Amino acid sequence: MENPTVNFEEKIGKTVVVVGASPNPERYANKAVRALLDHGHRVIPLHPAIKEVHGLPAIKTLEEISEDVDTVTLYVNEALSSKLRDALLDLHPGRVIFNPGAENTDLRIALERENIECLEACTLVMLGTGQF
Numbered sequence: 001m002e003n004p005t006v007n008f009e010e011k012i013g014k015t016v017v018v019v020g021a022s023p024n025p026e027r028y029a030n031k032a033v034r035a036l037l038d039h040g041h042r043v044i045p046l047h048p049a050i051k052e053v054h055g056l057p058a059i060k061t062l063e064e065i066s067e068d069v070d071t072v073t074l075y076v077n078e079a080l081s082s083k084l085r086d087a088l089l090d091l092h093p094g095r096v097i098f099n100p101g102a103e104n105t106d107l108r109i110a111l112e113r114e115n116i117e118c119l120e121a122c123t124l125v126m127l128g129t130g131q132f
Helices: 028-038 078-082 085-091 105-113 123-128
Strands: 015-019 042-046 071-074 095-098 117-120
Touching: 015 028, 028 042, 028 123, 078 105, 085 105, 095 105, 105 117
Parallel strands: 015 042, 015 071, 071 095, 095 117
Antiparallel strands: none
8 A cells, every 4th residue: 555645845834824803703703714614724812801712812012923924914003013013023923914905015024034935915815815
Protein backbone atom coordinates (compact mmCIF):
# COMPACT_ATOMS: atom_id res chain seq x y z
CA MET A 1 0.00 0.00 0.00
CA GLU A 2 1.28 3.43 -0.95
CA ASN A 3 2.12 5.85 1.87
CA PRO A 4 1.06 9.30 0.63
CA THR A 5 3.00 12.31 1.78
CA VAL A 6 0.89 14.51 4.02
CA ASN A 7 1.43 18.23 3.75
CA PHE A 8 0.47 19.37 7.23
CA GLU A 9 0.67 23.00 6.13
CA GLU A 10 -2.37 22.34 3.92
CA LYS A 11 -4.21 20.26 6.53
CA ILE A 12 -3.80 22.60 9.49
CA GLY A 13 -5.26 26.08 9.28
CA LYS A 14 -3.30 29.21 9.85
CA THR A 15 -3.26 31.09 13.12
CA VAL A 16 -5.36 34.24 12.79
CA VAL A 17 -5.87 36.99 15.36
CA VAL A 18 -9.17 38.87 15.06
CA VAL A 19 -8.65 42.31 16.61
CA GLY A 20 -11.97 43.76 17.74
CA ALA A 21 -13.66 40.37 17.96
CA SER A 22 -17.24 40.58 19.15
CA PRO A 23 -19.75 38.19 20.73
CA ASN A 24 -22.54 40.04 18.85
CA PRO A 25 -23.55 37.85 15.87
CA GLU A 26 -24.55 40.97 13.90
CA ARG A 27 -20.97 42.31 13.92
CA TYR A 28 -18.64 41.52 11.03
CA ALA A 29 -15.85 40.69 13.47
CA ASN A 30 -18.06 37.96 14.92
CA LYS A 31 -18.91 36.64 11.46
CA ALA A 32 -15.20 36.60 10.62
CA VAL A 33 -14.38 34.46 13.67
CA ARG A 34 -17.08 31.98 12.65
CA ALA A 35 -15.99 31.91 8.99
CA LEU A 36 -12.33 31.46 9.92
CA LEU A 37 -13.25 28.55 12.18
CA ASP A 38 -15.41 27.05 9.43
CA HIS A 39 -12.42 27.23 7.09
CA GLY A 40 -10.25 25.35 9.59
CA HIS A 41 -8.13 28.19 10.90
CA ARG A 42 -6.94 28.55 14.48
CA VAL A 43 -8.55 31.78 15.70
CA ILE A 44 -7.46 34.01 18.55
CA PRO A 45 -10.15 36.62 19.32
CA LEU A 46 -8.80 39.85 20.79
CA HIS A 47 -10.94 42.35 22.69
CA PRO A 48 -10.10 43.89 26.07
CA ALA A 49 -13.66 43.78 27.39
CA ILE A 50 -14.96 40.32 26.49
CA LYS A 51 -14.26 36.80 27.71
CA GLU A 52 -15.04 34.64 24.67
CA VAL A 53 -16.32 34.50 21.10
CA HIS A 54 -17.83 31.31 19.66
CA GLY A 55 -16.52 29.42 22.69
CA LEU A 56 -12.94 30.65 22.19
CA PRO A 57 -11.27 32.51 25.04
CA ALA A 58 -10.57 36.13 24.11
CA ILE A 59 -7.26 37.76 24.87
CA LYS A 60 -6.95 41.38 25.91
CA THR A 61 -3.65 42.36 24.24
CA LEU A 62 -1.35 41.24 21.44
CA GLU A 63 1.42 40.92 24.01
CA GLU A 64 -0.31 37.79 25.35
CA ILE A 65 0.57 35.91 22.16
CA SER A 66 3.77 33.87 22.26
CA GLU A 67 3.37 31.90 19.04
CA ASP A 68 3.79 32.67 15.36
CA VAL A 69 0.80 34.38 13.80
CA ASP A 70 0.03 34.10 10.12
CA THR A 71 -2.59 36.85 9.89
CA VAL A 72 -3.95 39.67 12.02
CA THR A 73 -7.30 40.91 10.77
CA LEU A 74 -8.35 44.30 12.09
CA TYR A 75 -11.93 45.27 12.93
CA VAL A 76 -11.13 48.44 14.87
CA ASN A 77 -10.92 52.08 13.86
CA GLU A 78 -7.73 54.02 13.16
CA ALA A 79 -7.52 55.51 16.66
CA LEU A 80 -7.54 52.04 18.23
CA SER A 81 -5.29 50.35 15.69
CA SER A 82 -2.68 53.11 16.00
CA LYS A 83 -2.26 52.11 19.66
CA LEU A 84 -1.38 48.58 18.48
CA ARG A 85 1.56 49.68 16.31
CA ASP A 86 4.42 48.57 18.56
CA ALA A 87 2.72 45.32 19.57
CA LEU A 88 2.03 44.46 15.92
CA LEU A 89 5.64 45.18 14.99
CA ASP A 90 6.84 42.97 17.86
CA LEU A 91 4.44 40.18 16.90
CA HIS A 92 5.54 40.41 13.25
CA PRO A 93 2.64 38.49 11.72
CA GLY A 94 2.86 37.29 8.13
CA ARG A 95 0.22 39.81 7.11
CA VAL A 96 -2.28 42.31 8.43
CA ILE A 97 -5.71 42.76 6.86
CA PHE A 98 -7.34 46.17 7.25
CA ASN A 99 -11.06 45.42 6.85
CA PRO A 100 -13.41 48.13 5.56
CA GLY A 101 -13.54 50.90 8.17
CA ALA A 102 -10.22 49.81 9.71
CA GLU A 103 -7.93 51.51 7.21
CA ASN A 104 -4.87 53.18 8.76
CA THR A 105 -2.29 54.53 6.32
CA ASP A 106 0.38 55.37 8.92
CA LEU A 107 0.14 51.92 10.51
CA ARG A 108 0.21 50.21 7.11
CA ILE A 109 3.37 52.10 6.15
CA ALA A 110 5.08 51.22 9.46
CA LEU A 111 4.21 47.53 9.04
CA GLU A 112 5.29 47.41 5.40
CA ARG A 113 8.65 48.96 6.35
CA GLU A 114 9.17 45.83 8.47
CA ASN A 115 8.23 43.54 5.57
CA ILE A 116 4.79 42.72 6.95
CA GLU A 117 2.31 42.27 4.12
CA CYS A 118 -0.69 44.58 4.42
CA LEU A 119 -4.00 44.32 2.61
CA GLU A 120 -6.97 46.63 2.57
CA ALA A 121 -9.56 43.94 2.04
CA CYS A 122 -12.50 42.14 3.60
CA THR A 123 -11.65 38.93 5.42
CA LEU A 124 -15.15 37.55 4.80
CA VAL A 125 -14.93 38.17 1.05
CA MET A 126 -11.41 36.72 0.91
CA LEU A 127 -12.60 33.56 2.66
CA GLY A 128 -15.69 33.29 0.50
CA THR A 129 -13.72 33.59 -2.73
CA GLY A 130 -10.78 31.36 -1.78
CA GLN A 131 -8.31 34.27 -1.60
CA PHE A 132 -7.54 34.01 2.10
